[in-house]
Amino acid sequence: MALPRPSRVYAFAAYEVRRALARKKVLAMVGFIALLDTVPYYILATSGTKIIPLQVYPYLWVAGVLAPFALFMQFVAILIAAGAMSEEYESGTAELLLAKPVSRTEFFLGKFLGGFALLALLILLNALLSVAAATLTYGAQAGLDTLPGVVLVEVYSSALFFSVAFMLGELVRRSSLAYILSSALIVASQIIGTYLSIAYELTGNTFYETIHIYLPTTLAGSLPPQYEQSLLPSAASRLFQLILGPAGGTPSEASAAILVGVYLVVASSVALAYFNWADVARRVN
Amino acid sequence: MNASVIEFAGAVKLYGEKRIGPVEFSVRRGEIFGFLGPNGSGKTTCIRMLLGLVRPSAGKVKLGGLDPIRNHTEALTGVGYSPELPNIQTFMTPKEVLALAASEIGLKSEVRAETARVLEEVGIIEYGDTKVGKLSKGMVQRLSVAQALIGSPKTLVLDEPMIGLDPAGTAHLREAFREYARNGGTILMSSHMMTEVEDLCSSIALIHGGKLLFRGTAKEMVSQVLGADEIRVEANGLSPAIVDAVRRVEGVLEVTEGADGLDVKVRHGIEARPTIARLITGAGAELLTIREGERMLEKAYIEALRNGIAKA
Structure with a gap:
């Protein structure tokens, strides 16, 4: 089998970015990110509350970078990924694109990488807006040299739900259904994780903790804070307690990274295999 | 090759x-x-x-x-x-x-x-x-x-x-x-x-x-399905005797009279137009047009879908 040609993959990736941006829901998410990264800082800074200790002020950018990632950015990931393939079937546009001398793998890779690049840009936007808002409201921020690293870790972690939603979009070929299933996975994983944490706290049984560690929300959500916590001074530790939550075990950085990779490889391989095998749907209504 | x-x-x-x-x-x-x-x-x-x-x-x-x-x-x-x-x-x-x-x-x-x-x-x-x-x-x-x-x-x-x-x-x-x-x-x-x-x-x-x-080919389908070619004749002064004479022309299978002329079915492959034209003008009628039938493929298509090719 011939290797995918980079020029074709790039063409589809650029197309996917434009297509995703043309959808109003993605643009709405961009607006929501902007609000989420600026309004809380402004409210906290102007309300006169003293809940934030003074020594945490230089690290408040971390809250803006990490807090939305745990859940909100996962929803952004599935919003982009769930429709990447399925919307092409729904609108009937896949047929025209694939009746050309391009391989299905090139199309698949272009769509996957294009969507993922857009998600990475949104994660970067979230980080930059957080730093800007924290600086404007709480003064100069410290530890910013760790920002590129944590953004990269967030991008990598987001691949978990992105690839799962991408796979579901290809398998069910209906964007709304793929979005509902992916969202249900996030919500179920979050709820099950909470119950497992409580069970572990009450019984001390490590079985509950082990299961909790392997849940997708635990893996995707715990890697960036863990990475960042290891680099920042103890003055910022109060922030991490708030972000990571009080209960439940978290996997080591290495095992979380490996398990995110496993989810990514399995989900994208299943999606690619199915895409290569199945007929190209003419138009799914 | x-x-x-x-x-x-x-x-x-x-x-x-x-x-x-x-x-x-x-x-x-x-x-x-x-x-x-x-x-x-x-x-x-x-x-x-x-x-x-x-x-x-x-x-x-x-x-x-x-x-x-x-x-x-x-x-x-x-x-x-x-x-x-x-x-x-x-x-x-x-x-x-x-x-x-x-x-x-x-x-x-x-x-x-x-x-x-x-x-x-x-x-x-x-x-x-x-x-x-x-x-x-x-x-x-x-x-x-x-x-x-x-x-x-x-x-x-x-x-x-x-x-x-x-x-x-x-x-x-x-x-x-x-x-x-x-x-x-x-x-x-x-x-x-x-x-x-x-x-x-x-x-x-x-x-x-x-x-x-x-x-x-389209012609083969018309021939195979309809079994005949069609000629459209438009003329003034067509008498019953002229129509009868057209019916007797070699290869003519069927003649249908319309308001402004005749639709003539002719066995496939036979060129009957010159004979029919001569006959009409010779009998004193005014020949306006004589041409191959229109939309033959459409007729053959509808017929083929209705009855199938073999039956037709």
Whole structure:
């Protein structure tokens, strides 16, 4: 089998970015990110509350970078990924694109990488807006040299739900259904994780903790804070307690990274295999 | 050397209980091939098998001698496709759609010139920067044909290319296809417009209920299905005696009287027009026109669908 040609993959990736941006829901998410990264800082800074200790002020950018990632950015990931393939079937546009001398793998890779690049840009936007808002409201921020690293870790972690939603979009070929299933996975994983944490706290049984560690929300959500916590001074530790939550075990950085990779490889391989095998749907209504 | 560009060898596609095929025909290089059949007969499925979008359940389909599923990239090189009711992203402009199509086929230089050429060819050059969502149905149809023509492919696969077009658009595309074929291109086109097929296609196939009923030329189909040619006579002063005399002309099978003339069925292959013309003018009537019957393929098509080819 011939290797995918980079020029074709790039063409589809650029197309996917434009297509995703043309959808109003993605643009709405961009607006929501902007609000989420600026309004809380402004409210906290102007309300006169003293809940934030003074020594945490230089690290408040971390809250803006990490807090939305745990859940909100996962929803952004599935919003982009769930429709990447399925919307092409729904609108009937896949047929025209694939009746050309391009391989299905090139199309698949272009769509996957294009969507993922857009998600990475949104994660970067979230980080930059957080730093800007924290600086404007709480003064100069410290530890910013760790920002590129944590953004990269967030991008990598987001691949978990992105690839799962991408796979579901290809398998069910209906964007709304793929979005509902992916969202249900996030919500179920979050709820099950909470119950497992409580069970572990009450019984001390490590079985509950082990299961909790392997849940997708635990893996995707715990890697960036863990990475960042290891680099920042103890003055910022109060922030991490708030972000990571009080209960439940978290996997080591290495095992979380490996398990995110496993989810990514399995989900994208299943999606690619199915895409290569199945007929190209003419138009799914 | 096999000159077949397109080849269906017992191709079958199963959709649950529904079966399309076995379909068996080939299209030679330089042919304009009309693929006929009513809605739901399996034409589009056959086209989609040909383009490697749908996997045949049995049998083989070859495009340029290659399996379009296994060797998709190679088989589709030099092939342009315009689907029935094309779905094109509405946020893009025709120029962007064509630029994407150009990158898909690996066109690197002269993309602008090529884009302008095909837009000109289908007659929508002035709409190059308008969003597809704002184009009329006919314009989108022309854009679909334009993206099929990009890169000057050697083979065109067109699924209902004239659908939604106004008469001027139809005439424009008809001429574009003629020009394409004159330059040695091969066309497979499905259509419900029998006059277009009769006018353009050098050979045809008829599919109905998933089965191939006929493969040959339009004339052969008319002859095989209707068993006769038709002559239209328009004249003033046609008396019953003249009509009777026309009935007795050699090869005439049936004469039907109308308000302004006669419809004469003649055994296929017999040229009866000079004899009938002489007879009418000799009897003192005023002959206005005498010509071959119109829309013969359409009549044959309807008859074939009603009664089947063998029965007809």
